[in-house]
Amino acid sequence: MADLSTDFLGIKSPNPFWLASAPPTDKEYNVRRAFEAGWGGVVWKTLGQDPHIVNVNGPRYGAVWGADRRLLGLNNIELITDRPLDVNLREIKAVKRDYPDRAMIVSLMVPCEEQAWKDILPLVEDTGADGIELNFGCPHGMSERGMGAAVGQVPEYIEMVARWCKQNTRMPVIVKLTPNITDIRYPARAAKAGGADAVSLINTVSSITAVDLDSFSPEPSIDGKGSHGGYCGPAVKPIALNMVAEIARDAETHGLPISGIGGITTWRDAAEFIALGCGNVQVCTAAMTYGFKVVQEMAAGLSEWMDEKGYASIADFQGRAVPNVTDWQYLNLNYVAKAKIDQESCIKCGRCYAACEDTSHQAIAMSDDRVFTVKDDECVACNLCVNVCPVDGCITMEQMAAGQTDPRTGQVVSDDYANWTTHPNNPGAVKAAE
Amino acid sequence: MSNSETTPGVVPGRLADAAYKSNFDDLYGPLDAHEAVVAADRCYFCHDAPCVTACPTSIDIPLFIRQIQTGMPKAAGRTIFDQNILGGMCARVCPTDILCEGACVREAAEGKPVLIGRLQRFATDTVMDSGAHPYSRAPSTGFRVAVVGAGPAGLACAHRLAMNGHDVDLMDARPKLGGLNEYGIAAYKAPDGFAQAEVDWLMQIGGITMRTNVRLGRELALSELQDDYDAVFLGVGLAGVNALRAEGEEHDNVHDAVDFIAELRQAPDKSKIPVGRDVVVIGGGMTAVDAAVQSKLLGAETVSLVYRRDQAQMGASEHEQLHAASKGVRIITGAAPLRVLGDGVVTGVEFAYTEQGPEGLVLTDNTFHLKADQVFKAIGQRLDEAPGGLQLDGSKITVSGAGRTSLPGVWAGGDCAAGGDDLTVTAVAEGRDAAEDIHATLMGQASVAAE
Ligand SMILES: Cc1cc2nc3c(=O)[nH]c(=O)nc-3n(C[C@H](O)[C@H](O)[C@H](O)COP(=O)(O)OP(=O)(O)OC[C@H]3O[C@@H](n4cnc5c(N)ncnc54)[C@H](O)[C@@H]3O)c2cc1C
């Protein structure tokens, strides 16, 4: 059996699955039940200064659904904890005492003044917590008060606050990043420059999930008005994966520990984040959708996959995908593939045909008796048919072997690697050759 | 209630009142809004969808299902009615397992098709329950068309003609409109007066004058209709029934299944319908199955359905057969009646097993006999008598193109016309297409005359 335990900044947990700072970690009752269900650690719901903030008294969430009303994206206008600081601190201490083997991280958000941080850090240390996470990500409510994303969008502030924290506590410091910025590498570099031990990402993405077509209010609607919220859940996973990869392969931040967050719903999602360099993962929406029990599927699935692949520990595959993330210009233009439709598993829905015929390359033929076949002389291997086919594995992309002639271009497939930088159509490449 | 399932003879009231109510209630019932969305979510919105090809009226099924899925069931209903104005009845009676749902790619994928029939009902019910009729008439053309027979073929034809601006006289021999929708379809498929409600809803188009209790061949003559109207459509169905041609057929309590079913459909109180303790139904089509199932639902103790060919050749779909079996009907295939036994009143039927010989089906010496105090014959219907001068194709009216008969200005469609399956939905398609052909012909004549 694979060893799922992790050591992240010296913080040990029996598995890499932590609950992200959010409602699931807002109180002792929840966190105890989460640990009983098997979560490896939690990042406690973000603490702030007293007097504690208040939340709206109407709907906080909006959503986007897929078929069968499966929740694909959730958005919220909730703020940080709305309970008094001392209540939270007391509960954190009690839970940590009873679950010494689980990771207990405390998320913090106080104003951008050194004294505010100096005041709160010893209180957290006193709970016996294993580390802190700086919430520089919340995109609503707190950012208007100069906290959360308002800090996370300014690299200089990130660096400054991270440094204050490092100077005022012995606990490891994780900086949680907001995705609501153009280039995630800048805040990550700033966190590292400030001395942060790790970054975690992503927090939620600014969003409006829907507009009520009777009242013309954005959702979720509070008395006829709505405000942008933070988007999370399966829909944001691709955004998060990309940002994680950017940090993992950036020369300046390469090697900086990362806690991956954003849309992690299954063991497979978690494995992907870890393959892109994360030391562990955090989950919010999946738990809010299905309850704490989902961690059991995640842990069992990850373990089984690791056994199948022969990975004894998380470190064995951590970061294995990072070297394979490259820039478009370095992709091999001599790699040629063609779509192939397996007639055995084809159910003849014709969606590949509609997609390719109407919107792509007219590379699928349809016979009178609904047999769908790929025209190799038209197929550009774009993958759209694979993506719209309802049957997993029915359409595959088959690489053409070197020496074969691509019927579309008439050119012989070469096994030499050649990319855009040297391509004759690239004005830059032509210049270089002159 | 003094009778029970084991009371000998042909008697009413074999069951408790509550049993009649539940037995003849809606077989599947409507989907609620949640169920409809869950079912609609399963549709793949196929390209050139096989279900549409399989529907005789070519309803744009993926489109209407997507409309349900996006919260627009009325628009979905409109998509259905555009092709099939009796989409409400078809949703209830179509053998979807051999039509749209049989062609559904999810049948191929998982053996579980999208519930097209029930989604169709959801959409059409939504429109019809709103009371409003979604179509209006084109400006009057001044043409008058006679539609004889107000079954699905005649109704679909009349509606489309009226919509196109023609004035229609719709005539039927029976006291109520609807044809077999009213007098034939199994009671549990269209309960609560749905057939008449549908007729009333459809008539809201306007421009259709109804005449009931008038029979072609009695009050009406085809030649007069040809003289009095610009076109004639015949949708008279198959009013005659085939004879068994077996000894003893004339015994008491040997009935035509269609008469029994018509009586049953018209009876407001099913407990008043007498039924045998041991019922034998002869035939293998929808009529035979419906007579057998409904005998059982009326409280018959044993019901046997005997069909002379093998199971695969039965007219009733596999789904219908399974339904019958689930209600306790015993289906015997490959046996034909030799003689009806009895002494004035039927007591049983003697059958011989059959074999496929080189010249067709032959009876073997292997015989058996079934006890019966009531026998229903359901071995096919035919045209009662062909209206004068029409060329026939076997026992049906010869047609070409969209229902053109051998007589100029006379169209025919539905069960009475040759070709096509004897199904409600086929009758609708043929009535609709004939109406469009009549429309094109009349408008073509008008423009030639104008030149
Ligand atoms: C018992 C039974 C059950 C069935 N169940 C199903 C089912 O579940 N699903 C399905 O798809 N199909 C079913 N069918 C078949 C379906 O009912 C018919 O295919 C369909 O009704 C044919 O429509 P039509 O308009 O051609 O004829 P009909 O519905 O038969 O209508 C003909 C009309 O013409 C009138 N008429 C007849 N002769 C004259 C005349 N000389 N003058 C004036 N009017 C006349 C009749 O009174 C009748 O109203 C069933 C049939 C039967 C008998």
Ligand SMILES: Cc1cc2nc3c(=O)[nH]c(=O)nc-3n(C[C@H](O)[C@H](O)[C@H](O)COP(=O)(O)O)c2cc1C
């Ligand atoms: C209702 C709600 C409240 C949240 N509150 C916080 C918070 O207080 N502090 C914080 O750092 N992140 C907060 N988040 C963000 C989550 O921790 C997490 O970063 C984000 O939801 C992405 O992960 P997911 O896709 O697994 O949900 C919140 C998310 C939700 C849905």
Ligand code: SF4
């Ligand atoms: S890969 Fe793209 S171009 Fe090729 S068949 Fe599929 S959809 Fe068409």
